[in-house]
Amino acid sequence: MLLDTPICDFGWQAPDFTLKDPDGKPFTLSEQLGEKGLLVAFICNHCPYVQRIAERLAADTQLLMEEGINVLAIMSNDYRSYPADAPDKMRAFARQQGFSFPYLVDEDQSVGKAFGAVCTPDFFGFNRSGELQYRGRLDDARMGEASERVPELLNAMRLIAATGQGPKEQIASMGCSIKWSI
Structure with missing residues (x-):
């Protein structure tokens, strides 16, 4: 089912998590929140929307990390019901796509629920104070060819790193619903 994310709730404080x-390597949000901010991306392996953007996500996040902006990806799907998203498959997917950021398992789905994550992909851009400043798309898919794309997420995170504030105009992300356990 195709879903759109809510509009950015500017200033919302992300709850800390590990x-x-x-x-099995742990990552804590508060330890990842750097001087230039943090991008948290809710993704999964089997979603066709994530698969479609995976190469651009890998490239854009590599640029952000080179510029000092930290990145975490979280898989909140119920992987027992959707085995394509199981941890061993996450490792293979991340390697195949060239992800250089940590790709984390939200085993009990508590982090996805605390963030109000809706779909995959769902992007949350935070400033260095942990305040939400971006909730939107990777890029403006309406532009057609990849060479003509408007890199919404890349531009937003660079603005957040420079000013602490995200763009006022944001285009909601869209994708497959997160697969919650029953």
Whole structure:
């Protein structure tokens, strides 16, 4: 089911969390919140929307990390019901796509629920104070060719890093619903 994300709730404070990657290494939001901000992306392996943007996501996040902006990705789907999203598959997907950011398992789905994550992909851009400043798309898909795309997320995170504030105009992300456990 195709869903759109809500409009950015400017200033919302992300709750701290600790999640592990598929190899068991823990990552804590407060430790990842850097001087230039943090991007948190809710993604999964099997979503066609994520698969469609994975290469651009890898490239754009690599640029952001080189500029000192931290990035975390979280998989909140119920992977017992959707085995394509299981931790061992996450590891393979991240390697295949060239992700250089931590890709974390939200085992009990508590982080996805606390963030109000709706779909995959769902992007949350925070300033260095942990205040939400962006909730929108990776890019403006209406532009057609990848060479002509407007890099919404990249531009937003660069603005947040420079000023602490995100763009006032944002285009909601859209994708597959997060698969909540029953």
